[in-house]
Every structure is written in C-alpha cells, then in structure tokens.
Amino acid sequence: MGKINVGRLILGGIVAGIAIDLLDYFVDGIWLAPSWDNGMALLGRTALSPVQIIWFNVIGFLTGIVAVWIYVAIRPRFGPGVKTAICAGLAVWILAVLFPNISFMCIAKLFSNQLTMYTTLGGLVEVVIGTVAGASVYRET
Numbered sequence: 001m002g003k004i005n006v007g008r009l010i011l012g013g014i015v016a017g018i019a020i021d022l023l024d025y026f027v028d029g030i031w032l033a034p035s036w037d038n039g040m041a042l043l044g045r046t047a048l049s050p051v052q053i054i055w056f057n058v059i060g061f062l063t064g065i066v067a068v069w070i071y072v073a074i075r076p077r078f079g080p081g082v083k084t085a086i087c088a089g090l091a092v093w094i095l096a097v098l099f100p101n102i103s104f105m106c107i108a109k110l111f112s113n114q115l116t117m118y119t120t121l122g123g124l125v126e127v128v129i130g131t132v133a134g135a136s137v138y139r140e141t
Helices: 006-031 033-042 050-078 082-107 113-135
Strands: none
Touching: 006 033, 006 050, 006 113, 033 113, 050 082, 050 113, 082 113
C-alpha cells in the first residue's frame, strides 16, 4: 500500500466537484427550480440568492474532494477502478444526501415528497458520476 498522492487527490476532488456542480445545476437549478421556488414560498422564504447558490457550489466541491478521498482510502481493499469509485460515491451519497434529505425534507416535512424524491435521486446521479470522474484522475504516483 503506497502513500496517498495528495496532489492527485485534490485534482480528482476538483474534477468530481465540477461534475457534481454541473449536474446539480441541471437537476436542481433547471429541472427542479420551479419546485424549489414553490417549496421555499410555502415556507415563507424567497428563492435562493446568488450567494446561497455559490455556497451550494462550494459544498459540491467539498463533496467531490471527500468522495475522492474515500475512493483513495478504500482503493487498497477494493482495487482501483469504476466499481470502487461507485462504492465510494454511494457511501458519500448516503451520508451527504440521502440521510439529510430524509431527515429535513421528508421526516420534518419541510418540502414535498416529490421534490424530496427527485432531488435525492438526482443527488445519487450527481455524486456517483462525480466520484467516478474524479477517481479517473487519481494515480498513486
């Protein structure tokens, strides 16, 4: 088991973050935007501001870095490749998307079940594809 190539990990995390943010733009920023605006209005809130959207993009980059870091950490046990990247992406999705969405959107009933389901499944696609993209950049040496 070699040392972690931190530079490649960060590069892979940035690639993953870009993929996550781009896919999220299409899922939540375009496709689900009317549902988000409606849900926010029902809570008595305005639509998301540009500053809030920037913060969501920062979180997307951090999610990408964490996803690639998990990929790098489990690589010695699972082996390099797409299958391992998918496993890492699923782990990150469960912790960063599924559980929070179930907690705050579904159980607390802050948003509709339809919006919760669509944004959660969209997050699955975003994080897994982002992790696979980021992992493809990582090299041990």
